[in-house]
Amino acid sequence: MIVKASVAGAIGVALGLWASRAILADGGPFGVVAIGPWRVAAKAGSLDADPYTRAGLERSGEIPLALGEGLQLVARVDDARRPLDARCSYRVGSRTPAARYWTLSVVDREGFPVENAAGRYGFRSSEILREADGGFSIFVSASAHAGNWLPIGAPDPFALVLRLYDSPLSATAGGIEKGAAPSIVREGCA
Amino acid sequence: MNAREGLGGAAIFLAAVVIVGALVHFIVILVIPIVATRDAYARLQELGPAGVTIALARPSPTERRFPYADPALASAFCRFDLSAGPVRVKAPVGRAGFASLSFHTRRGAVFYALTDKAATHGLMEAVIVTPSQLRTLVAHDDEDNPSQDLRIVSAANEGFVLMRAFSELPNLYAAAEAQAKSLSCASEPAPK
Numbered sequence: 001m002i003v004k005a006s007v008a009g010a011i012g013v014a015l016g017l018w019a020s021r022a023i024l025a026d027g028g029p030f031g032v033v034a035i036g037p038w039r040v041a042a043k044a045g046s047l048d049a050d051p052y053t054r055a056g057l058e059r060s061g062e063i064p065l066a067l068g069e070g071l072q073l074v075a076r077v078d079d080a081r082r083p084l085d086a087r088c089s090y091r092v093g094s095r096t097p098a099a100r101y102w103t104l105s106v107v108d109r110e111g112f113p114v115e116n117a118a119g120r121y122g123f124r125s126s127e128i129l130r131e132a133d134g135g136f137s138i139f140v141s142a143s144a145h146a147g148n149w150l151p152i153g154a155p156d157p158f159a160l161v162l163r164l165y166d167s168p169l170s171a172t173a174g175g176i177e178k179g180a181a182p183s184i185v186r187e188g189c190a
Numbered sequence: 191m192n193a194r195e196g197l198g199g200a201a202i203f204l205a206a207v208v209i210v211g212a213l214v215h216f217i218v219i220l221v222i223p224i225v226a227t228r229d230a231y232a233r234l235q236e237l238g239p240a241g242v243t244i245a246l247a248r249p250s251p252t253e254r255r256f257p258y259a260d261p262a263l264a265s266a267f268c269r270f271d272l273s274a275g276p277v278r279v280k281a282p283v284g285r286a287g288f289a290s291l292s293f294h295t296r297r298g299a300v301f302y303a304l305t306d307k308a309a310t311h312g313l314m315e316a317v318i319v320t321p322s323q324l325r326t327l328v329a330h331d332d333e334d335n336p337s338q339d340l341r342i343v344s345a346a347n348e349g350f351v352l353m354r355a356f357s358e359l360p361n362l363y364a365a366a367e368a369q370a371k372s373l374s375c376a377s378e379p380a381p382k
Binding site: 004005007008009011012013014015016017019020023024046047049051052054055057058059060061062063064065066067068069072074100101103105107110111112113114115121122124126127153161163165166 | 199203206207208209210211212213214215217218219220222223228229230232233249250251252253254255256257258259260261262287288290292294295297298299300301302303304305307352354356357358359360
């Protein structure tokens with residue numbers, strides 16, 4: 001009986017620790033707003049963040065943007081919900097939600113820039129080539145591409161991070177329409 | 191032992207595993223932010239003392255201290271301690287581009303933020319006070335000549351201020367870095 005109880009206890013502890021780790025690695029189940037393929041931790045920087053968001057921030061060490069500063073959108077999948085694959089090339093565009101400035105960058109699984117030969121980790125809204133109608137296309141691929149080319153440095157899983165600075169939408173992440181966020185279209189795979 | 195008893199035993203065993211697992215999980219989630227050995231504040235502490243403005247290295251593949259930081263932004267921080275008195279924070283606003291100040295608790299949550307749009311005379315300025323310092327300051331305020339200070343109340347004595355400065359173009363990053371570094375956090379005498 002005692003043996004059985006301690007075995008149950010040990011398995012329970014292991015299960016609890018494993019579940020905590022897995023859930024935190026995934027970013028936590030609450031307070032995440034989905035906009036197409038993008039995810040926003042709407043309350044990451046605020047005082048009333050849920051315990052999962054808080055614990056996740058503690059582990060990662062991230063300093064979140066405040067609601068008044070801007071908004072950070074993270075995509076780990078494309079428009080068709082396929083995980084972003086370093087062997088494929090993607091076109092991101094052609095509009096973003098309203099913001100004074102925005103940046104788009106490639107990060108690794110832990111949220112850090114990925115080393116690449118071009119030394120380019122992201123694009124700013126103030127430096128990209130635009131089309132005549134003000135729209136844009138950023139090409140995310142391992143091999144060089146004409147136009148706004150954002151290189152994927154390593155053959156590992158990656159994520160795209162879109163940051164909107166001084167956006168009127170900051171306080172209302174739920175208010176961003178799906179069509180307002182840029183689409184992520186897979187163009188082909190090597 | 192017949193088959194039925196064995197089944198009941200297995201169900202109790204499973205229930206025990208699930209209950210212990212759930213309990214451990216919730217305790218871990220709630221305890222992590224309290225222990226806080228790896229949070230942003232702990233990482234900032236490694237970089238230098240309180241009251242001093244310290245520039246953060248530009249995010250890069252080798253600079254792996256703060257994830258999800260933007261390589262287009264330069265940032266600098268200072269940790270504050272209000273036990274000796276209020277702390278006055280000043281940050282000049284650059285020519286073009288976005289700049290912001292965010293005020294974080296010891297636990298990393300933001301309790302106030304302002305951007306360069308809120309700057310007056312090219313300066314973002316605020317005074318961080320404790321609730322009791324605020325009461326004393328307000329009691330001493332001159333009614334005819336009210337204080338122009340933006341007072342921000344921090345529930346705890348300790349926290350940090352982060353300055354972010356945006357570079358519009360890659361070659362403007364050095365200017366953004368210089369702007370972020372010009373953040374100043376000066377302790378003021380405690381109001382009596």
